[in-house]
Amino acid sequence: MTNGRRLALALLGGTMLGGMPTIALAQTAGAQPAEEATGEQPAPAPVVAPSPDTIRSIAITGSERLEPQTILSYITLRPGQPYSQAAADQALKELYATELFSNASVRNDGGDVVIEVVENPVINRIILEGNKRLKNDKIIPEIKLAPRQIFTRSKVRADTARIVELYKRQGRFAATVEPKIVELSQNRVDVVYEISEGPKSKVRQINIIGNEVFSDGALRGEMVTKQSRFTSFFSSNTSYDPDRLAFDQQKLRQFYLTEGYADFRVVSAVAELTPDKKDFIITYVVEEGERYKFGEVAVDSQIRDFDSDLMSGQLPMQSGDFYDAKLVEDTVEQLSELAGTFGYAFADVRPQFQRNKDDLTMGITFVLNEAPRVYVERIDVNGNTLTQDKVLRREFRLSEGDAFNSIGVKRSTNRIKSLGFFQENFEIEQKDGSAPDRIVLEANVEENPTGELQLSAGFSSIESFILSASIRQRNFRGRGQTIGAGVNYSRFSRSFNLSFTEPYVFDRNISAGIDLYRRDFNSFNFTGSDRNTTFSQATTGASLRIGVPLSEYMSLVGSYTINYDDVTLDENQFFADLDGDGVRTCEPLIAGRFLCEAIGQRVSSILGVTVAYENLDSRFRPTRGSSVSLTTEVAGLGGSVKYIRNRANAKRYWNVLNGFIFSLSAEGGAINAWGGSEVLLTDRFFLGEPQIRGFDIRGVGPRVLRQPIVDDGNGNPLVVTDPNRISDDAIGGNSYYLGRAELEIPLGTGARELGLRPSIFMDVGALFNVATPQLQQSPFPGGLAFQRRDTAGNPLFVTAAGVATTDSVDDMGNPLSPLNQTFAPFQEVFLGDSASPRVTIGIGVNWNSPFGPFRIDFAHALRKQPGDDTKKFTFNVGTQF
Numbered sequence: 001m002t003n004g005r006r007l008a009l010a011l012l013g014g015t016m017l018g019g020m021p022t023i024a025l026a027q028t029a030g031a032q033p034a035e036e037a038t039g040e041q042p043a044p045a046p047v048v049a050p051s052p053d054t055i056r057s058i059a060i061t062g063s064e065r066l067e068p069q070t071i072l073s074y075i076t077l078r079p080g081q082p083y084s085q086a087a088a089d090q091a092l093k094e095l096y097a098t099e100l101f102s103n104a105s106v107r108n109d110g111g112d113v114v115i116e117v118v119e120n121p122v123i124n125r126i127i128l129e130g131n132k133r134l135k136n137d138k139i140i141p142e143i144k145l146a147p148r149q150i151f152t153r154s155k156v157r158a159d160t161a162r163i164v165e166l167y168k169r170q171g172r173f174a175a176t177v178e179p180k181i182v183e184l185s186q187n188r189v190d191v192v193y194e195i196s197e198g199p200k201s202k203v204r205q206i207n208i209i210g211n212e213v214f215s216d217g218a219l220r221g222e223m224v225t226k227q228s229r230f231t232s233f234f235s236s237n238t239s240y241d242p243d244r245l246a247f248d249q250q251k252l253r254q255f256y257l258t259e260g261y262a263d264f265r266v267v268s269a270v271a272e273l274t275p276d277k278k279d280f281i282i283t284y285v286v287e288e289g290e291r292y293k294f295g296e297v298a299v300d301s302q303i304r305d306f307d308s309d310l311m312s313g314q315l316p317m318q319s320g321d322f323y324d325a326k327l328v329e330d331t332v333e334q335l336s337e338l339a340g341t342f343g344y345a346f347a348d349v350r351p352q353f354q355r356n357k358d359d360l361t362m363g364i365t366f367v368l369n370e371a372p373r374v375y376v377e378r379i380d381v382n383g384n385t386l387t388q389d390k391v392l393r394r395e396f397r398l399s400e401g402d403a404f405n406s407i408g409v410k411r412s413t414n415r416i417k418s419l420g421f422f423q424e425n426f427e428i429e430q431k432d433g434s435a436p437d438r439i440v441l442e443a444n445v446e447e448n449p450t451g452e453l454q455l456s457a458g459f460s461s462i463e464s465f466i467l468s469a470s471i472r473q474r475n476f477r478g479r480g481q482t483i484g485a486g487v488n489y490s491r492f493s494r495s496f497n498l499s500f501t502e503p504y505v506f507d508r509n510i511s512a513g514i515d516l517y518r519r520d521f522n523s524f525n526f527t528g529s530d531r532n533t534t535f536s537q538a539t540t541g542a543s544l545r546i547g548v549p550l551s552e553y554m555s556l557v558g559s560y561t562i563n564y565d566d567v568t569l570d571e572n573q574f575f576a577d578l579d580g581d582g583v584r585t586c587e588p589l590i591a592g593r594f595l596c597e598a599i600g601q602r603v604s605s606i607l608g609v610t611v612a613y614e615n616l617d618s619r620f621r622p623t624r625g626s627s628v629s630l631t632t633e634v635a636g637l638g639g640s641v642k643y644i645r646n647r648a649n650a651k652r653y654w655n656v657l658n659g660f661i662f663s664l665s666a667e668g669g670a671i672n673a674w675g676g677s678e679v680l681l682t683d684r685f686f687l688g689e690p691q692i693r694g695f696d697i698r699g700v701g702p703r704v705l706r707q708p709i710v711d712d713g714n715g716n717p718l719v720v721t722d723p724n725r726i727s728d729d730a731i732g733g734n735s736y737y738l739g740r741a742e743l744e745i746p747l748g749t750g751a752r753e754l755g756l757r758p759s760i761f762m763d764v765g766a767l768f769n770v771a772t773p774q775l776q777q778s779p780f781p782g783g784l785a786f787q788r789r790d791t792a793g794n795p796l797f798v799t800a801a802g803v804a805t806t807d808s809v810d811d812m813g814n815p816l817s818p819l820n821q822t823f824a825p826f827q828e829v830f831l832g833d834s835a836s837p838r839v840t841i842g843i844g845v846n847w848n849s850p851f852g853p854f855r856i857d858f859a860h861a862l863r864k865q866p867g868d869d870t871k872k873f874t875f876n877v878g879t880q881f
Contacts, residue, residue: 055083056111064119064187066100071117074098083108091115099152121151121189130195133170139163151181151189163193171239174198174277202228202238204279210267210286214259222255223248228279240280245269249284256288257325262355262362263289292323295356295363299335302370305342311335315366323362335368340406347371374404376441377433383445384478387421391480392443394504395419397552404439411552416443418619421450421475450475466490480504482513495519511547511557534729535595537682538566541604553615559608562639566601567682592704592828593774594731598681605639608632616653623661626652635683636675643679645671659746668737670769678771684732687767689874691738694763694840694859698730699869701767702833704775705729709825719827728869731770733833738765757846763859768835775828831867839863 057079060068075091088106095104095117103118125147128136143159145151160177167175175198182190206227208216220227225248228238237244249266256264267285274281296319299311317327332349339347348371354363376398381389395415397408413428422445429442452472472484482501488494501513519539541563549555569575574591575584586596609632616625628650636642647669654662673679688699706727712718720726742761842859856875864870 053082053084054111055079055081055108055113058113058115060115060117062117062119065122066119071095071115075115077113083111083113099154100150102153119187121183121187123147123149123151123191124184124188125190127190127192128195129192130197133172133197134166139166142166145191151191156191160193163195167195167197169241171200171202171241172198173201173240173273173280199278201240201273201277202279203240203282204228204274205281207281207283208286209283211288213261213288213291219252219255222251224251225282240271240282242271245271245282252284252286254325257323258327260291260293260322260324261289262292262323262325263287265289290357290360292355292360292362294319294321294323295354295361297364297366299366299368301368303339303344303347303368306339306368311368317364328364331366335366337406339368339371340404340409343373343375343403343405344371372437374437374439376400376402376404377435377438378440380440380442381445382442384447386447386478387445387475387480388478390507391419391421391475391478392416392445394507394509396441398441409441414617416445417617419475419480420448420619421445421480422447492522493520509549511545513545515543517541517543534569534591535598536568538568540564550611554611554613557610557612559606559610561604561606561608561633563604563606564601565604565682567599569595569599588774592706592729594681594704594729597678602641603639604635604641605637606633606635607637608634622651622653623655624653626650636677641680641683642675642677643671643673643683645669645683661744663742663744664740665742666737666739668735670735672734679734681732684734684770685736685767686730686732687736687738687765688730688869689871692763692765692838692840693761693842693844693857693874694861694870694872695838695864696869696871698732699871700765700832700838701730701733701736701868702770703728703730703831703867704773705829705831705867706826707829709827717825731773733767733770735769735835736765736767739763758843759846760843761841761859763840763842764837766835766837768833770833772830772833775830832865834865836865837863838865838868 055077058072058077060071063071075094077087077091081087088108091106092104095101095115100120101117102120105116107114107116123145126140126143126145128139131139142162144155144162145159156179160179163177164175167173176196178194178196180192180194182192184190203225204227206216206220206223206225208219211219224237225241225244226237246269249269252266253264265287267287269282269284271280271282273279294317297312297315297317299306299308299315301308301311316331317324328351332351335349336347339349348369350367350369352365352367354365355361356363377400379393379396379398379400381392384392396412397415398405398412402408409428409430413426416422416428417426426443426445429444431440431442432438433440450473452470452474466488467490468486468488470484470486472482472486474482476483480503482499482503484499485497487496495518497515497517499513499515501511503511505512517540519537521537521539523534523537541561543559543561545557545559547555547557569586569591571584574586574595576587576590586599588596610629612627612629614625614627616622616627629648631647631649633645633647634643635645647667649665649667651663651665656662669685671679671683671685685701686698687701688695689697692700706729708720708725709717710720740761740763742759744757744759747756747758839862840859841862842857844855844857844859847854847856854875856873858873860872861868861870
């Protein structure tokens with residue numbers, strides 16, 4: 001028993017590993033020692049040593065931010081597992097997969113495994129250098145690395161490739177990016193991307209192989225991508241874009257299908273980058289095939305409301321015409337709209353083609369499949385946070401429970417867009433209702449700011465220096481009301497106005513508005529190019545208007561306007577006391593009779609009515625549609641002015657040639673006095689810049705030229721013809737007409753973002769129909785000055801009583817003093833009262849510049865009349881035309 005206990009104690013005191021005995025024997029209570037059981041001394045038990053391939057411990061070294069236990073959690077190695085090179089390699093893979101370490105190694109010291117790591121640094125900043133065409137806000141969101149993230153080389157490579165890809169999308173295929181690392185303290189780095197943007201890769205040449213019917217130039221004209229030429233600096237379509245390359249293939253196919261080549265195909269389209277990486281050469285290989293004609297065309301309607309034979313007779317294509325795929329598409333759309341007009345919202349129109357390659361014909365049957373009649377179950381309005389629901393709902397041309405009508409949906413879309421409160425690309429969405437014959441209309445809007453505050457200063461060729469301020473809210477309180485105020489000040493005019501418009505009075509389809517205003521205007525004439533102020537007109541007034549709809553597109557507007565006008569002349573310049581009675585009056589010899597007739601104070605009471613038709617797709621920037629208005633104004637129902645003024649105005653817009661906007665406009669007017677009165681100068685029409693470009697301000701129509709008379713050196717009168725010494729007074733006309741044709745040219749993306757909109761135009765107009773004024777003439781009496789004369793040409797003298805007489809002596813024979821008013825000799829000529837058209841052509845550019853709208857025009861007058869003042873160049877900055 002004693003020897004057994006000592007053996008156990010000796011064994012318990014054996015070799016220790018890690019503070020624990022490597023081998024331990026324990027005696028169980030009640031057990032009998034072996035020597036007592038056998039009576040013999042037992043042999044010593046063998047000592048078991050650990051295998052050098054077994055992991056006894058794992059230590060982590062080199063970590064700075066991460067805890068050792070955190071690093072151990074990333075790997076599958078554990079103490080007690082057998083150690084092998086494969087297990088070590090797996091641990092390294094697991095560590096590198098975390099992307100937290102730039103380097104790692106595993107070392108085994110007799111079962112004690114040591115893992116040494118080098119942590120990836122933390123990113124302090126991301127720096128972009130050399131990027132001018134792509135700003136930081138366009139690049140940073142596209143890359144993976146960011147401040148306070150762990151730096152990894154794989155992400156740097158990915159970000160470098162991404163930045164290069166961004167530049168390729170901009171057409172800069174020569175762009176390069178070189179990443180650099182700036183090491184900082186505390187294991188931090190700055191990542192710097194040095195960017196060389198390189199030139200924009202242009203399309204140097206477009207080659208087309210296989211075309212025989214159409215020339216290369218004709219086909220290039222159908223493509224969006226254009227060859228780089230010195231004339232295309234405004235266009236962004238000269239840069240290479242893979243997506244645009246695919247689109248151009250579709251454009252070629254559409255063109256050939258429109259011309260009847262139904263078998264046309266693009267065999268290949270290859271873009272090759274030139275060795276200098278500056279330009280691309282694009283080569284298309286095409287097969288044109290044969291040209292087809294329409295065979296039998298018909299409509300097969302499965303809807304009982306439509307007669308197939310009747311509709312077949314109304315098809316736009318006829319058998320024997322050359323095949324036109326665009327015409328087929330348009331016919332499908334028209335048939336769908338027709339079905340929608342009758343309430344079949346989801347009518348399915350499918351053209352079935354019968355191609356005959358023997359006689360090269362294409363027969364088509366338009367199958368109008370049966371569809372249930374659909375009714376509007378519900379109208380939902382979403383997204384309006386300020387605008388009240390009723391403002392949108394009252395623009396809908398359909399109501400809940402009505403039969404669906406596609407034309408009504410389209411019209412509702414245009415009316416809501418014309419409000420100007422929401423996004424430009426607004427569309428009413430159509431969704432399935434609770435039953436097959438029910439549809440839900442959704443107006444998902446995004447509200448735009450409707451408040452406008454404008455402060456501007458500028459220079460105009462019309463008004464010289466301009467200061468203006470205005471505030472307007474087009475959706476006041478979310479009710480669709482418009483309220484505004486404005487002030488304008490320039491060298492020659494000043495104005496102030498207040499306005500309010502309610503489009504739906506008491507929620508009825510009746511509009512009403514009021515305007516209060518004050519306008520001060522200094523009229524002018526020209527002596528040469530010098531502008532001279534003539535009369536001043538101050539107008540204070542108010543206008544009330546009420547409008548009611550006559551139909552969906554037609555409305556009637558009544559108005560009442562009352563104006564108080566005060567027209568004055570500079571007494572020091574235009575008044576004289578020629579009769580010697582001490583009273584200064586307007587002198588026609590100085591001012592002209594038409595100015596002397598205009599001065600005074602008067603009240604105008606004007607009742608007006610306007611009938612208007614409009615179906616424009618947008619009132620703010622129309623691209624299609626038309627508008628027509630007729631206006632009659634009657635002055636004289638009270639007040640001191642009596643006339644009837646009629647005006648007509650018409651405009652039409654077309655979207656043509658893939659983005660071009662062509663417009664025609666015409667207007668005209670006439671004013672006639674009644675009740676024995678005359679049309680005053682201030683109520684007549686005037687025409688010139690900016691109404692008809694190519695002419696100066698009030699440069700068209702009746703005018704009086706005052707030409708000085710000088711001594712030719714021999715005592716003979718000589719009429720001056722130098723324009724710089726001739727006074728030019730436009731006196732207006734009682735009738736006018738004006739027409740304009742204009743084509744707005746679309747530019748590339750870059751120019752559109754700048755707000756540039758160039759156009760070419762032709763203006764036609766005339767101003768005429770005014771009574772010939774009583775012309776003044778100061779005869780030439782052998783000198784350069786002439787005293788006042790009577791109507792017979794006799795000199796006037798002043799008596800002692802201040803009475804003007806033609807006698808040079810009084811009754812006693814005493815000489816009388818001549819009137820002290822003398823005038824430089826002159827003659828007046830009346831010109832321009834002709835209805836013959838004036839014609840101008842030119843080019844212009846609208847620019848929504850950061851400092852206000854800008855318009856510049858170059859125009860040349862093809863036709864004019866004697867007396868008209870032409871002007872080739874005009875511009876306006878800082879105020880709307």
